Amino acid sequence: MSDVVPMRVAVVGAGVMGRYHANVYAALPDAKLVGIVEPDPTRRADAAERYGCATYADLDALLAAGPIEAVSVASPTSTHFDLVRRLLHAGVHVLVEKPVATSVVHARELAALSRARGLVLQVGHITRFFRAVEQLREQVRTPYLIEARRLAPNGRIQDVGVVLDLMIHDIDIVLGLVDAPVIDVAVAGHTVGDGEHEDVCAAQVRFEGGCVARFLASRVAPDAERTLVVAEAHQTFRLDFGRAPHTEMAVYRPQRDVAEGSHVHVDRYVVYEDNPLRKEMTHFLARVRGRTTPIGTLEDDLRSLTLATDLLTRLRAHRSALPSLP
Ligand SMILES: NC(=O)c1ccc[n+]([C@@H]2O[C@H](COP(=O)([O-])OP(=O)(O)OC[C@H]3O[C@@H](n4cnc5c(N)ncnc54)[C@H](O)[C@@H]3O)[C@@H](O)[C@H]2O)c1
Structure with missing residues (x-):
């Protein structure tokens, strides 16, 4: 009690x-x-x-x-x-x-x-409470390539586009892994039908130090997919978030064996995600009671939103420059 x-x-x-x-x-x-x-x-x-x-x-x-x-x-x-x-x-x-x-x-x-x-x-930002994301943060040091794909056949949310709806999750994960300023951004996307906001968006972000992050988000995809690949020189992680309540995690490590030549060693894990929303809300109540410090600060939230809205500004500028379809 x-x-x-x-x-x-x-x-x-x-x-x-x-x-x-x-x-x-x-x-x-x-x-x-x-x-x-x-x-x-x-x-x-x-x-x-x-x-x-x-x-x-x-x-x-x-x-x-x-x-x-x-x-x-x-x-x-x-x-x-x-x-x-x-x-x-x-x-x-x-x-x-x-x-x-x-x-x-x-x-x-x-x-x-x-x-x-x-x-x-x-x-x-619920992904901060995924154990697989916590493990990734503990193990990843110098990623040079990150690829995040978040695709859904569900366009239920219509007051914002897919960047603020879905891609923001991956932006927040990536910014939790790469502590460097963004130096270059490329973005493309489109709206299906006569909706006001983008339904598909692809973006490539380059960080100071050389890491490249590539994002694809869609809410009009035929099949759902939520995957993340994080590559470092000596190891590559692949996470599949689409297996709730588990996240499937694979770690690929190239091996050089004089006798056998080069090959890749693969470790596979299944991480049980013990109700991330309950963890997030328990953390919130503990913060209100002054019993813990934040997992993710308001500055982290602002950084994620800044990148997301920057992508949107560029996407809109890019779209208005395109000739309209007959
Ligand atoms: N963390 C996640 O994984 C996750 C997943 C889905 C949605 N979301 C977020 O949750 C929020 C809600 O999304 P949803 O999918 O539940 O949408 P939803 O449309 O299912 O629910 C929104 C509800 O809010 C009500 N509402 C509208 N205006 C209101 C107002 N002024 N005051 C009180 N209620 C009002 C609506 O009637 C509706 O019942 C969005 O911000 C979305 O980005 C987060």
Whole structure:
């Protein structure tokens, strides 16, 4: 039995991610899920029945109902800035789904506000809580080539494009492995149908020191794929994140044997990912209680968003320079 008084928490947005957050809070002994904000009446009714807590049509109603210590924001990305800002002004600690905002200016404002108010603002970069990613960080020293592919047949999220929706995960992993400034970027992509945002994006980023990272993200791919290859001179890692709840990991090491000539030694592992979202949320609550330091700082979040939005700016400039189709 925990001797800790459960923290009063709420979830804003009861869609796909919001329900995952609510499930975790409902199961954590040191949290008490006291409210859910959801504008859609059907989803709101479903959440009320499922979690047995109070539900509200908007954030003001939640804040007016009583004290809340911490909130998960899992609404569409385009709403994050406004909602997170209001929560921080109300003195509430915030775990916001990635990305924190759609612009770096907004992200900086939220980071500054959380610091000024002495509140935790954690961005839900869930891949930081994958054991395979932790192991990669421990083992990789000087990568010269990284290839990240994140493809899905699912264009459900439409308020942002595939860079802020999917590629941001890989950008965050890569920036966790390469501690050097970006010196060169090439980007291409396209939008399917008459959507406002890109559905496919390919990017190549060169870092000072020579490492090249290549990204491909799509939400209109026929088959799902989530893989990452990280090459160093003496070893290459290949991760397959598409095997939930496991990540498959292979390490290739070239061997030179006088008798047998050159060959490649391969070690294969299966890493059990023990509910990364629960780890992320437990970490958030521990931070709110002042019991741990952040895994990934607001500066790390800003660095990922800066690169992602830089890719978008270049992609838009590139697209507007292309002749339009007849
Ligand atoms: N960490 C991850 O792996 C991961 C995966 C998917 C989505 N996400 C992020 O989670 C967020 C939500 O994505 P989703 O897939 O759950 O979307 P979703 O569309 O399934 O759910 C969003 C919900 O928010 C509600 N909503 C809209 N405006 C609101 C407002 N002003 N206040 C409160 N609720 C509001 C919508 O009605 C909807 O129910 C996005 O920022 C997305 O990038 C993260």
